[in-house]
Amino acid sequence: MGPKALDYESINENVKKVQYAVRGELYLRASQLQKEGKKIIFTNVGNPHALGQKPLTFPRQVIALCQAPFLLDDPNVEQLFPPDAIARAKHYLSMIEGGLGAYSDSRGNPGVRKEVAEFIERRDGYPSDPELIYLTDGASKGVMQILNTIIHGEGDGILVPVPQYPLYSATIALYGGSLVPYYLDESSNWGLDVNDLRQSVAQARSQGITVRAMVIINPGNPTGQCLSEANLREILNFCFQENLAVLGDEVYQQNIYQDERPFISSKKVMMDMGPPISKELQLVSFHTVSKGYLGECGQRGGYFEMTNIPPQTVDEIYKVASISLSPNVPAQVFMGLMVNPPKPGDISYEQYHRESKGILESLRRRARIMTDGFNSCKNVVCNFTEGAMYSFPQIQLPPKAIEAAKTAGKVADVFYCLKLLEATGISTVPGSGFGQKQGVFHLRTTILPPEEEMPAIMASFKKFNDEFMEQYA
C-alpha cells in the first residue's frame, strides 16, 4: 500500500514550503527552555499582555457584561460596573441579535461595521461605506483571505517589502503564489525608493510573473518606520501606473513614537490625490484590536476596508467568508469599542485616557531605551523605532562567527540568536526570518518588556553581545 494521505510525503507541498520564523526554531527552543525552568523573555511576538501590559478597564467591563447579560438585571450590578459601561453593553446587546453566542453575518455585525466606517471617516475626512468593511478574526485572517482571492498560482506575484512580516511570505507560499521582494533601505531609516520598486517589478515580469498587488506595511514591521505622505503618494502612484492592487497593512497606526511623521492612511492619501487614482486604485486596508493601546491579541479581532473593489468581487469575498460562518462575535464588540472609545465627559473617560496614554508614552520611552541600548553595543547598529512594536538592530557578525555558525549547521543570525537565548533567556527572531540582503544580519525584538525591566534586559543583552563579539573577533 502506498503512503497515506497525511504522511509527510503525501501532503500539499505548498504547506511544506511555508516558513514562519516568528514561531520557528527560536520560539520552539525558547518554549523548551521554559519547560526546563529557565526564565524566558518572549520578545518574539508582538503580544503585549503576555509581557504584563494590563488590558484597558472599560472595554473589558463592557465585554464582561455582554458575555453575562443576566448581570444587567441584577440590582447589584452598579457596585461592580460604572453606568457608562452598562449603557455601552446594552447598546451592543441591542444591536447583536442573539448576543455573543450567535453567529453574526459573515461580514460581521452591521452596527459594528457602521461604527468602524464612522471611525475611518473621522480619521481620513472621506466617506467610508460599512458594506465595504468586513470584520475578521484578527487582521491576519483578512490578509489571508484577500491573498487567496488574488493568487491563482505561481504566475501571480505579490510585491512584499524586505525585511517583511512573515505573514506575507508564509501566506503567499501556502497559496502557491510568488513573492516579489522590494528592499527597504536601512541606511535611510528603512525608506522606500520607487526606482527599486520599478526594478523589482521589471525583474519579476521578465520571469513571466504577473505582478498583481503590493503590500505596504505602515508603520513597518519589523522595521518600525513611518512612511511620509510624500513617499506614500509616490508608491500609490506607482501602483496605479503598474496596475497593482494595494494591500495596506496599517495595524500599527496607533503605535507612533515620533512627531515628524504622524500616521497617515493609504486611503486618505489616495483620496487626496483625486481622480483617476482615488476612483480606480484598488485598495484593501487592514486594522486590528491586537495592537495600539488595546493590545487585545488573544481576542482575535480585525477588519478590512475595500476601496474601488468591484461589487462582484466584494460578493465573492463575502461568499468565501461565509464558509466559516462568522468571525468571533466578542472581538467584534472589541472592535466597536476600539473605534468608539469613551468621550470627554463620560464617567470612564478619565480612566480610559490615563490608561491608554500611559501605555503609549511608556512604549515611546521603551523604544528609545532599546534603540540607545542596541547602539551602545559592539558591532550593533539600530534605527530608531518610529512606530509599531519592534526594534530591528543590524548585527555585524565577524567572519569567525559566520564560520562557527556554518560549522554548527546554522544560518549565522539563527546561531547568534540561539546563543543569546541560551545566555540571557531573551527570545528574539533572527532577521533571516523576515528576509534581508545577503551577508547582512539582524534580529527582531519587540519593545514590549515592562519598562522597569528594560535597563536590565539591555544590560544583559550588551554583556552577551560584547562577549560574543570578542570571542569571534
Added chain:
Amino acid sequence: MGPKALDYESINENVKKVQYAVRGELYLRASQLQKEGKKIIFTNVGNPHALGQKPLTFPRQVIALCQAPFLLDDPNVEQLFPPDAIARAKHYLSMIEGGLGAYSDSRGNPGVRKEVAEFIERRDGYPSDPELIYLTDGASKGVMQILNTIIHGEGDGILVPVPQYPLYSATIALYGGSLVPYYLDESSNWGLDVNDLRQSVAQARSQGITVRAMVIINPGNPTGQCLSEANLREILNFCFQENLAVLGDEVYQQNIYQDERPFISSKKVMMDMGPPISKELQLVSFHTVSKGYLGECGQRGGYFEMTNIPPQTVDEIYKVASISLSPNVPAQVFMGLMVNPPKPGDISYEQYHRESKGILESLRRRARIMTDGFNSCKNVVCNFTEGAMYSFPQIQLPPKAIEAAKTAGKVADVFYCLKLLEATGISTVPGSGFGQKQGVFHLRTTILPPEEEMPAIMASFKKFNDEFMEQYA
C-alpha cells in the same frame, strides 16, 4: 491597461467555483425581506442563540470574570458571582499567561488541551494526547486546515456524503480538489451502504482521481441520522482497506434524540477494532462549542484530535496554524468549560444540569413535532431527526411545479423555498445546496425555533405546502 487584480475576471477561479447555500440566495432574500420589515424565521443555519436559546449561566459567569479579572479583587464580586464560577475563572487565569488578551500557543492553551484530552479519555475509554489536540476558531476552520493539508489539486479526491454540509464542497472547491460523492440512502433512514462507497471510489479512480480521505458526519448534517457502531466499523474498515484518511465531523455528538443508537465516536470504534486499524488508520476528529446544549456559535471555538498522524505532519499543521498566531482565547476557555462542566456537589451543578437538560429535552420534543408536522403535509415525507439540529424533508414536487420553476429560471427546490419564504417568512435551505439525487427535492430547516412557536410554524408551513401542491397538482 488590462483588468485589475481584484476585478472579477482576474480573481482566483477556485474562489468563484465555491458554492455555499447555507448563506446563499435564500438567505440573502430573507435578509432583504427582513430589512423591509417582514418577520423572518431564520432556520437556515444551526444558530440556536439567534432563535432565543439562552446561554448556560455558568460558562458565561466564568468567561465574564476571565474578561474582567479586576472583578476578582472587588469585595462585592460574590454578590454577582457564585464561588465555583469565581474559582473556575481563577483556574483558567492561572493557566493562561497574559489572560484572554494574549495570543496563546498556535495550537491553543496547553491546559485547555489537557482538559479536552481528559474529556476524550472519559468518553472513549482510550488515552488521548494533548499534543495531538489543536484548538481552532470553530470546527469549520479546523476542517479547512486539514483539507488544505491534504489537497494538492484536482487529482485529489475527498469522499463526502450526499446530502452533505456544504462546508465540505465549498472548501474542496476553494482548494481546487475533487469532491467524490457517496449517497446516503433516504429509504433506510439515511444509512450508508459500503458497497456504494466502493463504487464511488472505483468511479473516481477510473477518472484518474486519487481518493485521499473520507468525511463522516455523525450525527448527520443535514440528514440527522446517527450511525450505528456496526456501520462505523464497516466504514472504518473500508477506509483502512482503501488507504483513506478519515475526517470525523462529530460536532453534533451531544445532540441525540433517540435511545437506540447513542453517539459513538470514530476514535472509539477504531480503537475497539484493535491493530492494525487502531494503529494505522489516520483519523482527524472535530468538535465545537457551537452545538450541543452550549450552542455558543458566536464564540467560535473548536478542536480537532489527530490519531495516527505522523509527527512531521503534525508539525506542519502546527506551522500553518502559526501564520494566524492563535485561535481566539475566550473560546478556548469555553471549550474547557464544555469538556469540564460543573460536577454533582458543585454549587452551580444543579442550575447547569437543569439548563442543559432543558435544552436537550426541548430539542428532542421539537425534532418530533417537526417530523410529524412534515409528514402530515401533502407530498412531503421526512425521516425522524435522530440527532444534530436539522430536519430534511423530501418535497415531492409535481411536474407542473418543476415546469413553473424552469420558467422562472430557478432550480425546483429553490423555487419552492423562495415561495415558502415569501408566504410564511420561514427561511430554509433548498436541498440542492447539500447535493441530492437527480429529480429528488428536499429542504433543510433547523429544529431550533422556540418550542412554543413550533406548532404555529408547522401549521403555517402546512398551509403553504398544501396550497402549493394543490396549485401545481
